[in-house]
Ligand SMILES: [Zn+2]
């Protein structure tokens with residue numbers, strides 16, 4: 001594992017969240033936000049109301065911009081986000097999670113916590129010169145964020161849907177090539 005657990009969790013959450021904006025938008029209700037919140041193992045304040053939903057939805061383009069940014073631009077964004085959220089890194093331990101970083105109080109708005117945690121995770125990525133772990137989906141028509149923390153860096157698509165669609169397309173291309181070669 002190249003990064004601390006909380007760094008990887010924060011990056012996964014940010015990429016997942018940014019990718020909910022891919023059409024068809026999959027973050028359009030408070031119920032969907034709550035499912036995401038529970039699924040990603042967030043702790044702390046969760047208002048579960050339409051204001052919070054609107055804030056998190058509006059955050060997605062900023063997350064995407066940061067995650068796929070070129071390194072020096074990412075530094076500018078991270079520094080601005082850390083200042084904006086008044087991030088104050090503190091090691092904490094709670095509910096089955098060993099020591100990890102929290103950067104803002106747990107009663108801070110969810111959107112601010114996500115922003116601060118994503119910025120802190122990117123601090124690790126930038127310092128480790130691992131920007132290549134992040135990129136845009138290899139599907140030509142998709143703007144999804146790809147986060148690849150695997151050892152062999154084999155991930156090219158943002159989702160299994162994009163991966164499968166391209167696998168099918170590649171298979172069809174091979175089939176038609178073969179039938180052309182056999183004179184069919
Ligand atoms: Zn925590």
Ligand SMILES: [Zn+2]
Pocket residue numbers: 137138139142143144157158159162
């Ligand atoms: Zn994709």
